[in-house]
Structure formats: structure tokens, C-alpha cells
Amino acid sequence: MTPxxxxxxxxxxxxxxxxxxxxxxxxxxxxxFGLLGPNGAGKTTTIEILEGYRRRDGGEVQxxxxxxxxxxxxxxxxxxxxxxxxxxxxxLTVAEQLAQFAGYYERPRPVDEVIGLIGLEEKRDARARRxxxxxxxxxxxxxxxxxxxxxxxxxxPTTGFDPGARRRAWETIRSLSALGKTTLLTTHYLDEVExxxxxxxxxxxxxVVASGTVQELVGGAPTTEIxxxxxxxxxxxxxxxxxxxxxxxxxxxxxxxxxxDGLEVxxxxxxxxxxxxxxxxxx
Amino acid sequence: xxxxxHELRSQLRLYSRSRELxxxxxxxxxxxxxxxxxxxxxxxxxxxxxxxxxxxxLAGMLGYGAIATGFAGLSIMLVxxxxxxxxxxxxxxxxxxxxxxxxxxxTTLIAFALEAICMVALGRLYFHTHTHNLFxxxxxxxxxxxxxTALGLALTSLIRSAEGSxxxxxxIYLPVSFLSGAFFSPHSFPAALKAIANALPLVYVIRLVxxxxxxxxxxxxxxxxxxxxxxxxxxxAIVAARRFRxxxxxx
Ligand SMILES: Nc1ncnc2c1ncn2[C@@H]1O[C@H](COP(=O)(O)OP(=O)(O)OP(=O)(O)O)[C@@H](O)[C@H]1O
Ligand SMILES: [Mg+2]
Numbered sequence: 001m002t003p004x005x006x007x008x009x010x011x012x013x014x015x016x017x018x019x020x021x022x023x024x025x026x027x028x029x030x031x032x033f034g035l036l037g038p039n040g041a042g043k044t045t046t047i048e049i050l051e052g053y054r055r056r057d058g059g060e061v062q063x064x065x066x067x068x069x070x071x072x073x074x075x076x077x078x079x080x081x082x083x084x085x086x087x088x089x090x091x092l093t094v095a096e097q098l099a100q101f102a103g104y105y106e107r108p109r110p111v112d113e114v115i116g117l118i119g120l121e122e123k124r125d126a127r128a129r130r131x132x133x134x135x136x137x138x139x140x141x142x143x144x145x146x147x148x149x150x151x152x153x154x155x156x157p158t159t160g161f162d163p164g165a166r167r168r169a170w171e172t173i174r175s176l177s178a179l180g181k182t183t184l185l186t187t188h189y190l191d192e193v194e195x196x197x198x199x200x201x202x203x204x205x206x207x208v209v210a211s212g213t214v215q216e217l218v219g220g221a222p223t224t225e226i227x228x229x230x231x232x233x234x235x236x237x238x239x240x241x242x243x244x245x246x247x248x249x250x251x252x253x254x255x256x257x258x259x260x261d262g263l264e265v266x267x268x269x270x271x272x273x274x275x276x277x278x279x280x281x282x283x
Numbered sequence: 284x285x286x287x288x289h290e291l292r293s294q295l296r297l298y299s300r301s302r303e304l305x306x307x308x309x310x311x312x313x314x315x316x317x318x319x320x321x322x323x324x325x326x327x328x329x330x331x332x333x334x335x336x337x338x339x340x341l342a343g344m345l346g347y348g349a350i351a352t353g354f355a356g357l358s359i360m361l362v363x364x365x366x367x368x369x370x371x372x373x374x375x376x377x378x379x380x381x382x383x384x385x386x387x388x389x390t391t392l393i394a395f396a397l398e399a400i401c402m403v404a405l406g407r408l409y410f411h412t413h414t415h416n417l418f419x420x421x422x423x424x425x426x427x428x429x430x431x432t433a434l435g436l437a438l439t440s441l442i443r444s445a446e447g448s449x450x451x452x453x454x455i456y457l458p459v460s461f462l463s464g465a466f467f468s469p470h471s472f473p474a475a476l477k478a479i480a481n482a483l484p485l486v487y488v489i490r491l492v493x494x495x496x497x498x499x500x501x502x503x504x505x506x507x508x509x510x511x512x513x514x515x516x517x518x519x520a521i522v523a524a525r526r527f528r529x530x531x532x533x534x
Contacts, residue, residue, distance in 0.1 A: 074377070077376075079375070083368060085368055087367050100289075103290075104378045
């Protein structure tokens with residue numbers, strides 16, 4: 001199956017500064033793909049190249065079979081976009097705004113259905129200037145969905161959402177994926193990635209430093225952590241050979257006739273893996 | 284075409300919802316006309332063939348309305364929309380760029396048409412002004428307002444921030460209106476100021492309107508003025524076509 005989005009060796013400089021240094025990844029139909037990375041890693045630059053807003057300097061990009069640098073209006077009808085900073089007409093109500101954008105598409109989703117998806121029923125007839133920051137962001141998400149796109153680009157879509165709204169947004173994105181739609185999502189919330197993303201790529205200083213499913217990322221980390229308490233103090237052992245180390249530890253404890261209090265063996269969390277990928281000194 | 288009609292309806296609604304804009308571009312010229320007309324409307328202006336000041340002023344105020352609505356109001360509104368990111372968002376939809384821009388220009392021209400009708404009516408009812416040749420007058424105002432919208436579009440590409448937009452725009456269109464004799468006869472202005480004014484389009488719009496409404500001429504009797512206004516409009520359109528940006532400054 002041809003990928004919905006493919007990105008190969010993409011480079012982009014702003015003046016002297018190289019923001020992207022050969023980014024690689026692919027999105028398969030129907031998946032939710034998470035693009036992670038610290039501030040300034042190049043997530044927005046990448047996503048805006050895919051949306052057709054920015055020009056790349058080098059490399060190959062295909063989005064829905066087309067190079068976004070010269071894509072037309074038909075192509076735009078098939079994508080939905082949430083930009084990193086919200087933008088809505090201040091003087092239109094939620095319903096009017098969605099109806100205005102719905103009018104740009106051949107087969108839009110019904111406005112009231114979208115209002116339900118973003119949970120703004122009570123603000124249906126409120127002007128955007130009277131919405132809270134998170135509600136405005138939800139309206140922004142609604143504008144991206146109203147055209148019923150097959151591919152959705154979300155640049156930090158749930159920033160400012162309360163926990164309930166975030167869960168509802170996750171539900172919405174999952175339901176899109178169940179309908180076969182593809183989502184590219186950037187976020188700084190690792191729980192969002194764990195909940196939503198089928199696969200992720202971690203960007204750091206303009207390069208993909210890791211990619212795969214969340215399980216692969218976590219499972220691929222070489223070290224395992226073994227913790228126990230001895231004389232009231234927590235002992236942490238990090239090892240790449242957990243079987244041997246654990247055997248020696250427990251054997252020694254049995255010989256001494258001790259119990260290893262609070263014994264725990266675990267793989268690092270996604271957060272720990274993420275931090276080690278993005279903070280360790282580059283080789 | 285369906286998209287265009289949809290967008291025009293949306294833009295008209297947006298325009299009518301924006302109170303600041305409506306006041307600034309729509310009501311203010313009417314208020315100025317009322318105030319200035321009340322102050323000296325019944326005088327005779329000797330330097331201008333002894334016409335009644337109210338008649339003279341009406342032409343200036345129509346020109347002022349055209350520059351306020353077409354140039355100032357349009358460019359401030361567009362810069363705010365651009366910097367807030369709404370233009371960028373619209374670009375991600377299948378709405379063609381031309382449909383957006385043309386709907387916006389039509390909205391501006393419709394607003395100005397309403398304003399001009401109110402202005403002429405106010406003059407008739409309150410100051411007993413006489414306006415001749417309404418057809419020619421309409422064409423002249425359409426030409427002037429269209430040229431100003433083109434210049435307004437061009438100006439947006441030179442303004443960097445939403446905060447700066449009204450300062451820059453006011454610093455341009457108010458002195459231009461003043462120099463061009465929108466508020467009173469520039470007859471006693473120093474030659475240098477007159478020379479500057481004569482390089483700008485508003486003088487020609489006001490003169491054309493005055494010749495039509497007051498001196499019983501037709502728009503086609505004045506090809507020179509028409510040419511200058513059209514040339515300014517064309518220059519604005521060229522700059523706008525080359526430099527117009529949809530995205531906010533920071534990218
Ligand atoms: N228009 C621009 N001009 C110059 N430099 C830019 C521009 N846009 C981005 N950059 C730089 O490129 C780098 C990548 O920026 P980008 O916005 O893609 O990061 P990001 O991963 O989206 O970060 P964040 O998590 O903060 O949103 C940053 O160092 C930024 O300063
Ligand atoms: Mg970003």
C-alpha cells in the first residue's frame with residue numbers, strides 16, 4: 001500500500017540556521033502518527049511543509065500522492081489543518097464560523113454534528129471573542145474537521161484543553177481513524193501519544209532520532225531498571241542484562257536469608273525514553 | 284461561482300459585525316460632513332467660482348469616504364486578519380484565493396456605495412445640496428473607490444504588525460485627505476503642498492466628483508482625471524498582486 005504521506009531526506013534552512021537536516025518518515029492509511037520533539041526541534045516546520053505553506057530546500061515529499069509545493073484546490077479539499085496558533089473570526093458565532101468553512105467543501109460534515117464532536121453545544125451561538133482559550137482551540141479543531149478530510153494535520157491541537165475536553169478530542173481522533181482517515185499529530189503530551197498514536201517519530205534538532213510504535217520505542221531502550229530497598233534505602237540498578245543481574249541479586253539475598261523489599265523490575269517509561277533521546281549528548 | 288456567492292455573503296456579515304470598522308469608515312465621514320457642513324455650509328467660496336460651501340464640501344466628503352472605506356478600512360481589516368492567522372487558515376481550504384479577495388473588495392465597495400447614498404441624501408435633506416448627473420457620479424465614485432481598494436491591498440504588504448496598522452494607515456490617509464482639499468478648499472495652501480497633493484490620486488477623485496456633481500459635466504468629459512486615477516489603481520493592483528501575503532509576519 002502506498003503511504004499517505006512520505007517524507008524523505010527533507011532539509012530546510014532559515015538563513016544560516018538548518019532547521020531540518022534530512023527528515024524521514026511515512027504515514028500509512030488510517031493511522032494516527034505522532035511527531036514528538038522538544039521546542040524548536042522542527043515539528044511545525046515539517047508539518048507546514050506537508051501542508052504546503054513552507055518550501056523545503058531539499059528532499060522528497062508526497063502527500064496524498066502529490067507534492068504539496070504544487071498541489072491544487074482539489075488536494076486542499078482532502079486535508080484538514082489545525083495550526084499551532086489558533087485563528088478564528090472573532091465576530092462570528094461557533095455555528096456561523098463552522099457553516100462558513102463548511103461552505104468551502106463539496107461534502108462537508110453537518111455543522112451540528114461537528115459542534116457535538118468538539119463539545120461546544122452550549123456555545124453554539126456565542127461569538128468567538130467570548131470563548132475561553134480552550135474553547136477557541138476546540139472551535140479550531142472543528143474547522144479542521146468540518147470538510148470531512150481524509151488526512152488531518154494537527155499541530156499541538158489539544159494545548160489548553162481541560163482533561164475532559166482532551167479525552168473527547170482523543171475519542172474524536174480515534175473515531176476518525178476508525179473511518180480510515182489518517183492523522184499527523186504533534187504534541188508535547190506523552191500520555192496523548194501513548195493513548196492515541198499508532199506510531200511515533202521523535203525529532204531532535206531537525207533529525208528523526210527514533211521512530212516506531214510506542215512499544216517499540218520503550219521496548220527498544222537497552223536498559224532495564226531494577227529497584228529494591230536495603231536497610232531502608234532505595235537501590236536502583238540499571239542494566240542491559242537484567243536476567244543475569246537479577247539472578248545474582250536474588251541468589252545473594254537468599255544466601256544471606258534476606259528479603260529484597262519493594263523489588264521491582266521495569267522498562268523505562270515513554271517519558272524516560274523520550275528524555276534520554278532528546279536530552280542525551282548527541283554522538 | 285457558488286463559492287464566491289457563499290464567501291460574499293460571509294464577508295458582508297463579517298463587515299456588518301465589525302463595529303470599529305463600521306464607525307471608522309462608514310459613520311465618521313458622514314459625521315464629518317455633518318459637522319463641517321454645519322460650520323460653513325452656507326458660505327460662498329470665492330476662490331472656487333463662488334460655489335456654495337455645502338456643495339463644495341459634499342464632493343470632498345465623498346472622496347474622503349472613498350479613501351476611508353476603500354483604502355484605510357480595508358487595509359486595517361486585512362492586516363488584522365492576516366496577523367491573527369485567519370488568512371493563513373483560509374488558504375488551507377479549497378476556497379480559491381481570487382474568490383476571497385474579490386468577495387472582500389465587493390464587500391468594501393458595497394459598504395462605500397451605501398455610505399455615498401447616505402452622504403448624498405444627507406446633503407440633499409439637510410444642507411440643500413444639488414447633485415447632478417447621478418449616473419456619471421456613480422461611475423466616478425466607483426472608479427475612485429476601486430482604485431483605493433487596490434492601493435489598500437498594496438499597502439497591507441508594507442505593514443508588518445496589526446498594532447502598527449492603524450497608525451500607519453492614519454498617518455497616510457488623513458494628511459492625504461487634508462492636502463487634497465477634502466475638508467476645505469486648498470486654494471490658500473502653499474505651492475509646495477499643492478504640488479504634493481497634485482501627485483496623489485484623491486485630488487483627482489474629488490475634482491472629478493465636483494465637476495460632475497456641481498459643474499454639470501460627465502465622467503467622459505474628463506479623461507485626464509480618469510486616467511490618473513486608473514493609473515494609481517493599476518499601480519496598486521500590480522504591487523498587491525506581487526507582494527500580497529497570506530501569512531502573519533513571523534511565518
Ligand atoms: N520563519 C522562521 N524564521 C526563522 N527561523 C525559524 C522560522 N520558523 C522556525 N524557525 C526556527 O526553526 C526551528 C524549528 O522551529 P519549529 O517551529 O519547526 O519548531 P517546533 O518543533 O514546532 O517547536 P515547538 O515545540 O516550540 O512548537 C527553531 O529553532 C526556530 O527558531
Ligand atoms: Mg511547533
